[in-house]
Amino acid sequence: MKSPDLSTTMQRGLNAIKALSGHEADGMRPGELAKSLDITQPQATAVIKNLIHAGFAERCPWDQSKVRLGPTMITLANSAQLAISQRAIQIEQDRKNFGATL
The missing domain is CATH 1.20.5 (Single alpha-helices involved in coiled-coils or other helix-helix interfaces)
Structure with missing residues (x-):
């Protein structure tokens, strides 16, 4: 049961940070992140955009289709x-x- 005080969007972002942890060397594609979080790829893409905007994630320099912790x-x-x-x-x-x- 979900607590009424928790934000689904915030929880997705925090879980994405945890999921990206350990993938700094290789990065993750949005689809991989979506699968690990059990969310849709568009939802993962939105989470990634927000994390990048805040500096919590960045595009991998060697592969712009992947992200890693920022x-x-x-x-x-x-x-x-x-x-x-x-x-x-x-x-x-x-x-x-x-x-x-x-």
């Missing part, structure tokens, strides 16, 4: 990794400074 996704992933690493360093420093009570 620079915005890379920036977000790098930012999250940096924040996690910095927090781990801070926690370790706090342990050294204040003992093992943390």
